[in-house]
Amino acid sequence: MLVSTLVLSLLLLFTGCSSKKVVLHKKTEQTSKTHTQIPYKPKSKNWITAALYEEYKKWYKTPFEYGGLTKNGVDCSSLVQQIYEDAFGILIPRTTKYQVRKGRKISKESAKAGDLVFFKIGYNKRHAGIIIEQGKFIHTSQKHGVSVSQLSNPYWKNKYWQSRRILPE
Numbered sequence: 001m002l003v004s005t006l007v008l009s010l011l012l013l014f015t016g017c018s019s020k021k022v023v024l025h026k027k028t029e030q031t032s033k034t035h036t037q038i039p040y041k042p043k044s045k046n047w048i049t050a051a052l053y054e055e056y057k058k059w060y061k062t063p064f065e066y067g068g069l070t071k072n073g074v075d076c077s078s079l080v081q082q083i084y085e086d087a088f089g090i091l092i093p094r095t096t097k098y099q100v101r102k103g104r105k106i107s108k109e110s111a112k113a114g115d116l117v118f119f120k121i122g123y124n125k126r127h128a129g130i131i132i133e134q135g136k137f138i139h140t141s142q143k144h145g146v147s148v149s150q151l152s153n154p155y156w157k158n159k160y161w162q163s164r165r166i167l168p169e
Helices: 002-018 048-057 076-088 155-157
Strands: 105-106 114-121 126-135 136-141 144-148 160-165
Touching: 048 076, 048 126, 048 136, 048 144, 076 126, 076 136, 114 155, 155 160
Parallel strands: none
Antiparallel strands: 105 160, 114 126, 114 160, 126 136, 136 144
């Protein structure tokens, strides 16, 4: 009930009760097919996507740092945790080990903005991100820092593990 009230309040905030206008950047050149170099306008107009792009703008160009918690350096699970708290007011665990236990498991095909996505990137290594719009997720990597990648990229497609829905429907 508390979560539903919180989500409804956020929805009202983003759909007109606030005088603050959400401003999104236009799509620009990409260095590769999988990583966006600066924030760009989402295809979807829904408030979850808009909130996630606002968070992406705040974290853009933040380098990867294992165990990092700040804009000086952040790892994937910390980024997911902080975006969820700032965009939705929802507290989730700090590590992928515990994040993957939250919400309910959903199919890759039904994943939508706000859903968590997890990858197995090594024998005992996991990676986390948040679906920002259809087929794209925000995360941080050692090579690119905070970026948006395509789920269809062969690397991520082969490492995909599962998706989880935490936000209420």
